[in-house]
Amino acid sequence: MKTWWAILAIIRYRPMLFLVNVLAMVVFSLGVQVPGLALREFFNLLSGEEVVRVGIIGVVVMFGIAGLARGLSLYMARKTVMLFHLSVAALLQKNMFAHILSRPGADPLPDSPGEAISRFRSDVPGLHGMAIILSNVIRSVLSGGVALAIMLRINWHITLFAFLPVVAVYLIAQIAQQRIEGYRKASREAEGRVTGLLAQIFTTVQSIKVANAERRVVTPFRHLNEARGRTALRDGLFESLLQSIFENASHLGTGFILIMAGRAIRDGSFTVGDLALFTYYLGFVSWLPRNIGYAMARYRQAGVSVERMTGLMWGAPPEALVEHGPIYEKGDSPPVPFVPKGTGDRLQEFRVEGLTYHYPDSTKGIEEIDLQVPTGS
Structure with a gap:
């Protein structure tokens, strides 16, 4: 199953929560941009420029409306993101657990129980978290696009440098995808x-103590834990390195833009208000390549999570992981039907005729087994 298909499937499970979250984040980002326009008008007003469009009252009104919009949209974004995370996580865990319970009791898990717990705990957030990262990318693209459009109207030569970090981040993410x-x-x-190993130790505590094997058990645990620490450090260090590269690429582009803006001011093509607006909007432009690079890295990691979770559901189609179904997050759970039993339901005899089973890809097993076990025998 493709990672992008799994992401779309969980978005379709709670589409309104996702759409409201995207809309709220877009409104929040656009509301944050309004003070930049207000600062432009304010500094043009102070410098006596002829391009002033609103007075001091208009500047105050712009700040007030932007603050109100940011507060309401941030509240809705936080509320919807938590509901989305919890509901999608419950769906993924329910589907995996239901598949495990549907398998025969003698059929073992693909891996150890501890490994299965790790997939329930660590891999589930890797998938539904990617959907929210996608929401942040949409917000960054829209808000960054508005900021770029305004900056292009001011000076298109300077604004073109804002796209250089985006190209650099894309190339770096493509080169590093295999390592990620x-x-x-x-x-x-x-x-x-x-x-x-921890699960096995806790289930065989008495055997370990009787055999006086505590030290022999602790030694392999220490080795495995040290290996886990090294791999986790390598994973976290490489992710932090990529984040640092993405941020520094954005800052480098910011430096280029400021240098060119300084020259434009000396030429007289910039006003003081334009400089204030440009400086304020640089943050939106610089965050765009960082969010895109982070999303590309997390997309690769989400693919690993999808592969591990579908591997736990051995024998089921990959789409079963994201199959939609009720999770009963509100109200009472559905009642369990009670069927009264009478004397006629009592087991009198257990009989099997012609029981046959062969191991997969083998002729070994049992054939034509007849079994009769009366009650009380």
Whole structure:
């Protein structure tokens, strides 16, 4: 199953929450841009420029409306993002757990129980978190696009430099995608091995104590934990390195823009208000490549999470992981039907005729087994 298809599937599960979150974040970002326009008018007013469009009252009104819009939209964004996270996480965990319960009791898990717990705990947020990162990218593109449009109207030569970090970030993310997937997969597998060994230790405590094998058990646990620490450090360090590169690429582009803006001011093509607006909007432009680069890196990591979760559902189609269904997050749980039993339902005899089973890809097994077990025998 493709990662993008899984992301779209969980978005379709709670589309209104996702759309409201995107809309709220867009309104919040646009509301943050309004003070930049107000600052432009304010400094033009102070410098006596002829391009003043509103007076001091208009500047105050712009600040007030922007603040109110930011407050309401931020409240809605935080509320919807939590509901989206919890509902989608419950859906993914329910689907995985339901598949495990539907399998025969003698059929083992693809990995140890500890490894399965690791996938329930660590891989689920990797998928539904990517949907919210997508929301942030949409918000960044729209708000950054508005900022770029305004900046292009002021000076298109300077604004073109804002796109240079975007190209650099895209190239870096494409080069690093294999390492991103490899480090994240190794980190998750090492974490699962530690969790699996812990589960085995806790289920065999008495045997370990009787055999006086505490030291022999602690030694492999220490080795696995050290390996887990190394892989987690490598994964986190590489992710932090990418983030640092993305941020510095944005800051480098910001420096170029400021240098060119300084020259434009000396030429007289910039006003003081234009400089204030340009400086204020640089943050929106610089955050755009950072968010895009971060989303590209997290997309690769989300692919690892999808692969691990579908691997836990061995024998089921990959789409079963994101299959929509009720999670009963509101109200009472559905009642369990009670069927009264009478004497006629009592088991009198257990009989099996012609029981046959062969192991997969093998002729070994049992054939034509007849079994009869009366009650009380």
